[in-house]
Amino acid sequence: MKIITLLTDFGTQDNFVGVMKGVALRINPDVNIVDISHNVRAHDIFDAAFLLSTSYEYFPKNTIHVVVVDPGVGSQRNVIAVKTTDYYFLAPDNGVLSFALKKQEIEAIINVENDEYFLKPLSNTFHGRDIFCAVAAHLSKGVSLDSLGPTIKNIHQIHIPAPLRRSDVLIGQIVYIDRFGNLVTNVDKEALEGYACDFKIKVGDQIIHGLNKTYSDAPNQTPVALIDSFGYLEIAVNGANAKDYFGLDKKDLIEIFQC
Amino acid sequence: MKIITLLTDFGTQDNFVGVMKGVALRINPDVNIVDISHNVRAHDIFDAAFLLSTSYEYFPKNTIHVVVVDPGVGSQRNVIAVKTTDYYFLAPDNGVLSFALKKQEIEAIINVENDEYFLKPLSNTFHGRDIFCAVAAHLSKGVSLDSLGPTIKNIHQIHIPAPLRRSDVLIGQIVYIDRFGNLVTNVDKEALEGYACDFKIKVGDQIIHGLNKTYSDAPNQTPVALIDSFGYLEIAVNGANAKDYFGLDKKDLIEIFQC
Amino acid sequence: MKIITLLTDFGTQDNFVGVMKGVALRINPDVNIVDISHNVRAHDIFDAAFLLSTSYEYFPKNTIHVVVVDPGVGSQRNVIAVKTTDYYFLAPDNGVLSFALKKQEIEAIINVENDEYFLKPLSNTFHGRDIFCAVAAHLSKGVSLDSLGPTIKNIHQIHIPAPLRRSDVLIGQIVYIDRFGNLVTNVDKEALEGYACDFKIKVGDQIIHGLNKTYSDAPNQTPVALIDSFGYLEIAVNGANAKDYFGLDKKDLIEIFQC
Numbered sequence: 012m013k014i015i016t017l018l019t020d021f022g023t024q025d026n027f028v029g030v031m032k033g034v035a036l037r038i039n040p041d042v043n044i045v046d047i048s049h050n051v052r053a054h055d056i057f058d059a060a061f062l063l064s065t066s067y068e069y070f071p072k073n074t075i076h077v078v079v080v081d082p083g084v085g086s087q088r089n090v091i092a093v094k095t096t097d098y099y100f101l102a103p104d105n106g107v108l109s110f111a112l113k114k115q116e117i118e119a120i121i122n123v124e125n126d127e128y129f130l131k132p133l134s135n136t137f138h139g140r141d142i143f144c145a146v147a148a149h150l151s152k153g154v155s156l157d158s159l160g161p162t163i164k165n166i167h168q169i170h171i172p173a174p175l176r177r178s179d180v181l182i183g184q185i186v187y188i189d190r191f192g193n194l195v196t197n198v199d200k201e202a203l204e205g206y207a208c209d210f211k212i213k214v215g216d217q218i219i220h221g222l223n224k225t226y227s228d229a230p231n232q233t234p235v236a237l238i239d240s241f242g243y244l245e246i247a248v249n250g251a252n253a254k255d256y257f258g259l260d261k262k263d264l265i266e267i268f269q270c
Numbered sequence: 271m272k273i274i275t276l277l278t279d280f281g282t283q284d285n286f287v288g289v290m291k292g293v294a295l296r297i298n299p300d301v302n303i304v305d306i307s308h309n310v311r312a313h314d315i316f317d318a319a320f321l322l323s324t325s326y327e328y329f330p331k332n333t334i335h336v337v338v339v340d341p342g343v344g345s346q347r348n349v350i351a352v353k354t355t356d357y358y359f360l361a362p363d364n365g366v367l368s369f370a371l372k373k374q375e376i377e378a379i380i381n382v383e384n385d386e387y388f389l390k391p392l393s394n395t396f397h398g399r400d401i402f403c404a405v406a407a408h409l410s411k412g413v414s415l416d417s418l419g420p421t422i423k424n425i426h427q428i429h430i431p432a433p434l435r436r437s438d439v440l441i442g443q444i445v446y447i448d449r450f451g452n453l454v455t456n457v458d459k460e461a462l463e464g465y466a467c468d469f470k471i472k473v474g475d476q477i478i479h480g481l482n483k484t485y486s487d488a489p490n491q492t493p494v495a496l497i498d499s500f501g502y503l504e505i506a507v508n509g510a511n512a513k514d515y516f517g518l519d520k521k522d523l524i525e526i527f528q529c
Numbered sequence: 530m531k532i533i534t535l536l537t538d539f540g541t542q543d544n545f546v547g548v549m550k551g552v553a554l555r556i557n558p559d560v561n562i563v564d565i566s567h568n569v570r571a572h573d574i575f576d577a578a579f580l581l582s583t584s585y586e587y588f589p590k591n592t593i594h595v596v597v598v599d600p601g602v603g604s605q606r607n608v609i610a611v612k613t614t615d616y617y618f619l620a621p622d623n624g625v626l627s628f629a630l631k632k633q634e635i636e637a638i639i640n641v642e643n644d645e646y647f648l649k650p651l652s653n654t655f656h657g658r659d660i661f662c663a664v665a666a667h668l669s670k671g672v673s674l675d676s677l678g679p680t681i682k683n684i685h686q687i688h689i690p691a692p693l694r695r696s697d698v699l700i701g702q703i704v705y706i707d708r709f710g711n712l713v714t715n716v717d718k719e720a721l722e723g724y725a726c727d728f729k730i731k732v733g734d735q736i737i738h739g740l741n742k743t744y745s746d747a748p749n750q751t752p753v754a755l756i757d758s759f760g761y762l763e764i765a766v767n768g769a770n771a772k773d774y775f776g777l778d779k780k781d782l783i784e785i786f787q788c
Contacts, residue, residue, distance in 0.1 A: 014554060014558075016547065016551070018544075018547075021449075022449035023282070023305075023307060023308070023309055023541070024307060024309040024448070024449040025307060025321070025448045025449050026277075026306050026307050026321045026324060026325045027448075028305075029275065029277075029304060029305055029306035029307060029325055030306075030324070030325050030328045032304050033275070033304065033325065033328035033329035033330075033333075034328050036273060036302070036304070036329065036330055037328065037329060037330045040273075040330060043554070045547060045550050045551065045554070046541075046546075046547055047544050047547035047548075048541060048542060048543060048544055048547060049541070050541055050542040053450060054509070062543065062544045065544060065548070066544045066547055066548050066551065069548045069551035069552050069555065069658070070551035070554065070555065071551075071554055071555045071558060074551075082485075082486065082509075083486055084484060084485070084486075085483055085484025085485070085486065085487075086484060086486045086487070134498070134499035135483040135484040135496065135497075135499075136484055136485065136496065136498055136499045136504075137498075137499030140328070140499065141499070189542070189543045189545075190539075190540035190542040190543050191571060224603055224653045225602060225603025225604060225653040225654050226600075226602070226603070226654065227600065227601055227602075227603065227604045228603075228604070237653065237654065238653075239652070239654055239655075240652035240653075240654045240655030240658065240659070245654075250572070250600075280708070281708035282541070282564075282566060282567070282568055283566060283568040283707070283708040284566060284580070284707045284708050285536075285565050285566055285580045285583060285584040286707075287564075288534065288536075288563060288564055288565035288566060288584055289565075289583070289584050289587045291563050292534070292563065292584065292587035292588035292589075292592075293587050295532060295561070295563070295588065295589055296587065296588060296589045299532075299589060312709060313768070341744075341745065341768075342745055343743060343744070343745075344742055344743025344744070344745065344746075345743060345745045345746070393757070393758035394742045394743040394755065394756075394758075395743050395744065395755065395757055395758045395763075396757075396758030399587070399758065400758070
């Protein structure tokens with residue numbers, strides 16, 4: 012049984028996700044379809060790229076990861092299939108794979124053009140159903156990557172901000188906010204390894220001293236910084252919503268000072 | 271492996287959906303249960319009917335479609351099982367199958383009365399668990415339709431509004447609003463085929479000129495009309511929520527003028 | 530195919546649930562993972578305990594029920610695996626199993642310590658992924674309970690309020706409010722059996738006379754009391770939200786008077 016994962020901004024109010032699963036099951040009744048999330052903010056390619064990058068490695072080898080956050084659906088943007096050493100990815104060519112592919116060795120990139128594997132009639136607005144899930148299901152049944160279309164060399168990239176070093180200060184950026192309001196930054200644990208165990212993190216108007224291991228290491232309603240479960244510096248507030256507590260949002264900066 | 275789909279207004283906060291799946295798996299451990307949506311507005315039979323009608327055909331033949339939007343649960347309303355050429359449907363007899371059955375040839379309608387296939391003790395308020403999922407699981411295991419109860423001739427219908435033609439004007443109605451705020455009308459693409467390529471659509475106080483292919487054909491924050499992926503005229507606003515933009519809601523009218 | 534159920538407060542916006550499923554499928558590709566709910570209120574152990582207690586029995590024997598509502602993640606709290614006659618339970622030792630285990634005969638309680646079955650590196654903040662789902666998947670593949678860690682005798686309990694009898698009055702408490710706003714109390718149907726068929730229920734400032742069978746037995750917008758599908762006295766308002774109607778919340782009291 013092959014696995015297809017779905018990461019979309021379709022929400023769970025309508026029937027979009029169910030219909031996509033129906034299409035895949037009609038093509039391959041044995042496929043196992045796993046939801047990563049359907050509640051990516053509408054059209055937020057960056058959020059989807061981040062969520063994919065922290066998800067895909069936890070799945071079995073040869074899982075087919077399908078991402079449909081696709082504001083350009085029906086326009087001239089391409090659909091791409093990417094084979095890495097370990098996984099398959101199927102997505103619009105809008106940069107949504109940028110984060111994930113940084114950590115994978117790419118074996119082939121295909122411009123998915125062969126409409127033999129599309130649902131007909133092809134709509135202009137629901138390629139999640141007509142192209143992505145149909146093609147993924149064919150792939151899961153053993154259709155070869157080559158048969159999907161011609162090989163291409165380059166795909167669109169989105170900018171992934173890196174932490175900046177300005178003399179003694181490391182400047183990080185909030186790249187994701189989870190449902191608990193925890194602020195995930197682009198500072199990974201490797202970037203903090205050069206530091207002495209003592210440093211200060213400036214978040215909004217407040218200073219957090221050093222790292223803790225987990226949320227409950229801080230007193231209730233108190234800010235805490237930790238390396239989160241995906242390896243990134245995360246700012247949280249024990250028992251509260253850090254986004255609301257600090258009034259910060261995605262793209263806002265934090266500063267790390269050596270003591 | 272047989273497929274059961276679920277379309278309900280039970281939401282995903284409580285354990286209702288999980289419990290229904292448990293019941294089905296206890297009866298048939300091999301069944302594959304696929305969610306269409308559990309976020310139909312509470313008791314909104316019309317929304318459920320519309321969502322079912324645009325979903326069921328994408329699933330493999332002989333899929334068992336279960337709809338539990340059932341404000342009359344525990345009262346005298348019947349539970350019906352309908353066999354069409356391609357599918358099985360199981361629902362309360364409240365009209366929720368009206369849209370879907372317009373496009374399917376009906377082979378049999380059964381009044382589901384045989385409590386041999388119900389969960390015991392039978393509750394008065396959760397027939398999704400005690401009747402619908404239990405019976406669907408038995409069906410998926412090969413129990414014959416006939417054994418569920420007597421054949422009946424008629425089932426309840428709900429009114430499905432058709433577009434009205436008034437001299438030169440075609441008057442359509444908003445029948446569904448998706449999570450992006452797109453306004454889906456009851457005007458299907460066949461109804462527009464008689465028109466010259468140029469027509470105007472009056473939506474609220476605004477005029478939209480002709481159809482585009484996809485959302486991004488319109489400038490950002492601009493209204494656009496298109497045939498959606500299920501074949502209906504849809505009013506959207508590129509990059510925005512058309513419901514909020516126009517201040518319109520379900521049942522509101524739009525007008526189509528030949529130029 | 531073994532079944533794992535998941536009951537968490539992780540929500541469905543982020544990728545937490547998808548990642549947990551990936552981990553389980555990597556360990557046991559044949560496991561069937563069923564969501565009970567991921568929308569337990571953040572850190573609400575009581576709600577999770579109640580939902581588990583009304584869910585687990587509907588699943589096939591030997592289902593592995595995993596609960597991750599775990600405000601103490603990464604602190605010194607234990608992870609426990611409990612084997613009852615019919616099921617396996619895996620949860621933080623914070624009392625979340627209290628309701629469910631009242632009705633099951635316990636065969637063994639294990640302090641899950643053997644990190645051989647954990648995902649590495651073990652994070653401090655996402656044991657749902659690194660411990661709970663990994664261990665559950667190993668269990669589903671046949672790993673013995675004994676190999677997970679030492680047997681222990683006692684686990685944490687949370688207080689489950691029982692109805693109080695004060696002379697002629699039975700005082701119940703609201704223990705759960707579902708997505709429709711129905712008020713579920715701790716008064717089970719057995720507690721009401723001693724009563725004559727006529728009694729009055731005081732809810733907020735109003736009196737409800739006796740029980741009805743189902744919501745629609747009451748006129749529209751009218752309060753109704755019934756035994757719900759899990760056997761508890763429930764206060765509802767036909768066609769409306771009882772929580773809003775009465776202005777009541779969890780832990781608020783109701784009173785039952787013999788006539």
